Amino acid sequence: MATITNFLVKQSPYLTPITKITPLYPQFPSNHLQLSSKPKQNYFNLESNRRATFTAKSAAASGVETAKKDERVQKVHSIEEFDAALRAAKNRLVVVEYAASNSEDSSKIYPFMVDLSRNCSDVDFLLVMGDESEETRKLCAREKIEQVPHFSFYKSMEKIHEEEAIGPDRLIGDVLYYGDNHSAVVQLHCREDVEKLIGEHKVDHKLIVLDVGLKHCGPCVKVYPTVLKLSRSMADTVVFARMNGDENDSCMQFLRDMNVVEVPTFLFIRDGEICGRYVGSGKGELIGEILRYQGVRVTY
CATH class of the missing domain: 3.40.30.10 (Glutaredoxin)
Known part of the structure; x- marks a missing residue:
């Protein structure tokens, strides 16, 4: 998981506090590279x-x-x-x-x-x-x-x-994460988008799963293909949405207000209220949490 700095501004009344906060470090730079363990070679000056x-x-x-x-x-x-x-x-x-x-x-x-x-x-x-x-x-x-x-x-x-x-799985995950236009996952760009989505689903009582991440977060990329698959298979009962906290100031303020200190964080919202969260990128754990908030008894 990735840590977000300087976010302990306000505690949402609906959220369970995160008991463990990892040491803070600067946010992800845009030029961050996941380097190979192999020695570097100059490929561009060959005969x-x-x-x-x-x-x-x-x-x-x-x-x-x-x-x-x-x-x-x-x-x-x-x-x-x-x-x-x-x-x-x-x-x-x-x-x-x-x-x-x-x-x-x-x-x-x-x-x-x-x-x-x-x-x-x-x-x-x-x-x-x-x-x-x-x-x-x-x-x-x-x-x-x-x-x-x-x-x-x-x-x-x-x-x-x-x-x-990177390998094929990471390449596929990156393309989905940065280029996804899949209509079943609602893209949110500000607090007003979140409030509008919540208002739309107060009537049908659907569970909203809000995937909160950052643009250059490896675990966020890793779990996103699972979010896509779930958005298709659970479309009748669950609404999936996502927000990148570092997209703009409104998104970053929303993360502060929700006391999000690690990403990816999944917020579970029903009937206009945040009823829980899951912090992490485990596919099985995420599915289990969604089922639990759907009223299905899950044992780990």
């Missing part, structure tokens, strides 16, 4: 006769023709093409993979990005081969890319997240 064709490697790994598979992954060959692609995407999520032709890790992760591109039509995917040319080397230098595979996430031309040395 051209040592390069292998990256698309050929990807085809061998996936067993299908690349011409059909990666039609939604745009290859970028220069800074100008890169900036133009970000501008064209506007507010859509853009996922950029920086790779190298002789990197086995790049070859292994690329087919998963291709599959994501085929299933996530509202997300743009870019591929930059860092050792392709002097132009791509300049782009990697500008973006401070030192190790591949490296993934950067953009919205409205702003970098919102980046990671290195």
